[in-house]
Every structure is written in C-alpha cells, then in structure tokens.
Amino acid sequence: MPVEEFVAGWISGALGLVLGHPFDTVKVRLQTQTTYRGIIDCMVKTYRHESLLGFFKGMSFPIASIAMVNSVLFGVYSNTLLALTATSHQERRAQPPSYIHVFTAGCTGGFVQVYCLAPFDLIKVRLQNQTEPRARPPGSPPPRYRGPVHCAVSIFQEEGPRGLFRGAWALTLRDTPTLGIYFVTYEWLCRQSTRDGQDPSPATVLVAGGFAGIASWAVATPLDVIKSRLQMAGLKRRAYRGVLDCMVSSARQEGLGVFFRGLTINSARAFPVNAVTFLSYEYLLRSWG
Numbered sequence: 001m002p003v004e005e006f007v008a009g010w011i012s013g014a015l016g017l018v019l020g021h022p023f024d025t026v027k028v029r030l031q032t033q034t035t036y037r038g039i040i041d042c043m044v045k046t047y048r049h050e051s052l053l054g055f056f057k058g059m060s061f062p063i064a065s066i067a068m069v070n071s072v073l074f075g076v077y078s079n080t081l082l083a084l085t086a087t088s089h090q091e092r093r094a095q096p097p098s099y100i101h102v103f104t105a106g107c108t109g110g111f112v113q114v115y116c117l118a119p120f121d122l123i124k125v126r127l128q129n130q131t132e133p134r135a136r137p138p139g140s141p142p143p144r145y146r147g148p149v150h151c152a153v154s155i156f157q158e159e160g161p162r163g164l165f166r167g168a169w170a171l172t173l174r175d176t177p178t179l180g181i182y183f184v185t186y187e188w189l190c191r192q193s194t195r196d197g198q199d200p201s202p203a204t205v206l207v208a209g210g211f212a213g214i215a216s217w218a219v220a221t222p223l224d225v226i227k228s229r230l231q232m233a234g235l236k237r238r239a240y241r242g243v244l245d246c247m248v249s250s251a252r253q254e255g256l257g258v259f260f261r262g263l264t265i266n267s268a269r270a271f272p273v274n275a276v277t278f279l280s281y282e283y284l285l286r287s288w289g
C-alpha cells in the first residue's frame with residue numbers, strides 16, 4: 001500500500017485548511033445561529049467582537065486532525081483505485097481509470113474518512129460557535145469550552161463516548177456520495193484540458209481542484225446544515241431524534257431555504273481550498289514520483 005499518497009494528503013490537507021478556515025467559521029455560524037443577517041453581517045460582527053482571531057477559532061485542532069482526515073481520504077482513494085485498476089498514481093495518466101472506478105474509490109475514501117473526521121469536526125463546530133471575545137468584559141461568563149481538549153473531555157463526560165460521534169451518520173450521508181463527485185469532477189476537468197498520457201498543468205490542476213470542491217460542497221450543503229445542527233443539539237439540549245427529524249423540524253420552522261444556508265460561503269471557500277489541496281497533492285507525488 002503506497003504510503004506517499006497518505007503523506008501528500010496530510011500536507012495538502014493542512015495547506016488547504018489554513019486557507020479556508022475563516023470561511024468555514026462564518027459558514028458554521030450562519031448554519032447554527034440565527035443572529036446574523038448574512039455573510040457580511042457575520043464577518044463584520046465577528047471581526048468587531050472578536051478581531052481577526054475570531055475567524056480562526058477552532059483551527060488549532062483541525063490543522064492536525066483535518067490534515068490526517070485528508071490523508072486518509074486521498075490515501076484510501078488512491079489505494080482503492082490501485083486495487084480496482086492495478087495502476088499506481090503515476091501510471092494513471094497513461095492508463096486513466098474509468099469514471100465508475102474513480103467514483104467508487106472516492107465514495108470509499110469518503111466513507112472511511114468520516115470515522116476519523118466525526119469527533120474532530122464536532123469539536124471544531126462547538127468551538128466555532130463560541131462567540132465570546134477573547135478579551136471578555138469583567139463579569140461576563142467565560143466560554144463553555146476552554147479549548148479543543150477541554151471540549152473533547154467535556155463532551156465525553158457529559159454526553160458519553162458516543163457523544164464524540166454526534167452527527168457521524170449525517171456526515172456519512174454527506175461525504176460518501178459527494179466525495180465520489182469530488183474526484184470524478186476533478187478527473188473529468190483535468191482530462192478535458194490535458195492531452196492523453198500527459199500530466200495536467202498547474203493551472204489545470206488548480207481550476208479542476210477548485211471546481212471539484214465547489215461541485216461537492218454544492219451537493220453536500222443541505223446535509224452539512226443538518227450535520228452542524230445535530231452536533232450543536234447536544235449542547236443546547238434540543239435533542240433531535242435523528243437526521244430525518246432534524247431535516248423535518250428545520251424545514252417546518254425555517255423553510256426549505258435553511259438547507260442552503262452557507263452554500264455561498266461554502267463555494268467561496270471551496271475553490272481556493274481545494275485548488276491548493278489538489279495542486280500540493282499532485283506536485284508532492286510528482287516530486288516523489
């Protein structure tokens with residue numbers, strides 16, 4: 001099982017995450033809080049109340065964890081393709097896999113990475129939703145969680161070990177098909193602009209990676225909203241009875257538009273993050289090729 005894809009996935013995931021975290025913080029707040037009138041209102045209030053640091057809340061943890069999740073995603077994807085087509089990453093330019101194989105490998109990677117992602121994503125969402133400024137006015141209550149480790153311990157103590165996997169089923173439904181779409185979109189766009197047998201140019205990789213991110217997030221956004229709400233439910237004691245109950249009650253209370261909250265910011269974030277992720281992944285593997 002080639003290891004370099006896992007290492008390249010780790011590094012490229014960390015690079016993409018740092019670039020995209022501020023967008024992600026705005027998205028999570030729009031999805032789970034009703035105090036913001038939109039993206040700009042959320043950004044202005046966050047900056048005024050918490051300074052630039054407010055956009056990077058909850059990032060220390062994902063740097064290591066989401067990078068690891070990306071490592072699992074790309075490593076499982078590439079090794080599933082190796083199992084399906086008996087071709088390595090380098091050989092696939094000369095012997096491109098079918099889109100069915102690419103979709104299958106992407107779904108497999110998407111399914112497996114969920115069970116690494118779930119606890120880290122839960123902690124990230126909980127920390128991102130803490131809107132207290134770092135320099136708190138005297139007498140104001142401290143944030144519930146002091147940091148990612150305290151958040152993890154608190155969830156474990158208050159909600160039990162299964163509490164750390166709150167939202168995992170919604171994540172599975174969100175990520176499995178959409179990561180198949182992610183890799184198919186990337187491969188299809190690369191092949192449209194690259195001669196047979198050639199490596200795609202840096203510009204092609206950037207554009208294909210960016211649009212792969214947008215395509216997958218556009219399809220994933222409705223379940224992304226449900227996932228974030230299920231993850232926050234444990235805190236607010238507003239227990240949903242599951243994905244379907246959360247979907248129905250959210251639609252009843254806020255209309256179908258609720259399922260597309262965060263789509264614009266998701267797409268704005270997805271292009272640069274995934275352009276950088278795929279470019280660094282491709283060029284690390286080529287340099288090690």
Ligand SMILES: C[N+](C)(C)CCCC[C@H](N)C(=O)O
Nearest residue numbers: 175178179213216217220273
């Ligand atoms: C499957 N889903 C659409 C949720 C994510 C697909 C892109 C994942 C990428 N690491 C990013 O952070 O954008």
